[in-house]
Amino acid sequence: MLTACLLFAVGLVCLIKGGDWFVDGATAIAEKFHVPDLLIGATVVSIGTTIPEVMVSATSALSGHGEIAYGNAIGSIICNTALIAAITITAKPGPIERKSLKTPALFFALAAAYYLLHAYVIGSFSRLSGLLLLAIFAVYILLQVKEAKKDSSEAAAEEKQEEKPLAKSLLLLAGGAAVIAVGADLLVDNGTIIARTLGVPEAVIALTFIALGTSLPELVTAITALMKGHSDLSLGNVIGANLFNLVLVSGLSITLQPFDVPVSRVIGGMNASLVVDLPVMVLVMSLMILPAFLKEKLSRSQGIVLLLIYAAFCTFQFMQ
Secondary structure (H helix, E strand, O other): OOHHHHHHHHHHHHHHHHHHHHHHHHHHHHOOOOHHHOOOOHHHHHHHHHHHHHHHHHHHHOOEEEHHHHHHHHHHHHHHHHHHHHHHHHHHEEEHHHHHHHHHHHHHHHHHHHHHHHHHHHEEOOOHHHHHHHHHHHHHHHHHHHHHHHHHHOOOOOOOOOOOOOHHHHHHHHHHHHHHHHHHHHHHHHHHHHHHHHHOOOHHHHHHHHHEEEEEEEEHHHHHHHHOHHHHHHHHHHHHHHHHHHHHHHHHHHHHHOOOOOOOOOEEEEEEHHHHHHHHHHHHHHHHHHHHHHHEEEEEHHHHHHHHHHHHHHHHHOOO
């Protein structure tokens, strides 16, 4: 137990330092190629901070634990939105660019609709469904790269500011991602050991401890970006990471090992995941995205509501 606690602390330190390097590298690259913070946050940063979810879910699927891969993806989206984005919005509410938010938000809606179709109507995820989710991921990345090139060419005539060497920025980005992945792995492994020692059920571990552990890179990156004055990078990272949890994390896990929708608990004769987990996922994403589209700004009250929902969600999980 003591060893697990110490390794958990080491993992946290790795995440903090890795997040600092990763944000520095990402913002330097964004400035060099004149790419908006929200766009770089929704692609490069999101992929890097989603690495832990990919590693955990793929390993879980291959070992025959589809419920962990499933719970990790759904729980991470809820955590990213109702905790991480909520902290960012509560700490620094303000205007948001609808144009930069449009593509990742629409792709998330498309992926979520497809995911919900399989969960509620089909009741299982086949290898074909996993490949289609990965195809959505590929199309999204191609569109974002195309958009980035367009923005870069349009800004080419602008006066250049002092920039970090590209090699150094890429090294910071890659090094930060690696340290984040190591830190998240230490946190998940040892956090799970601690949770089991305390008698926390397996189903709760997947939706809370593992989801929170693999989402800590997003939390660290969001807070670091916020402290450095890049709130758009923070929000873009969260939306992008949520999309990647559905199309990359889930898509890869399902492709490697198809599985049925897990039934860990039953509420009123229905699968608890269909009654609580998936509806909460849709609710928190709607509460974050819709005001940004309608008003082109985020409010502190919006962040507080999301935090309260996350607290209620976690309380419900541990009460069962």
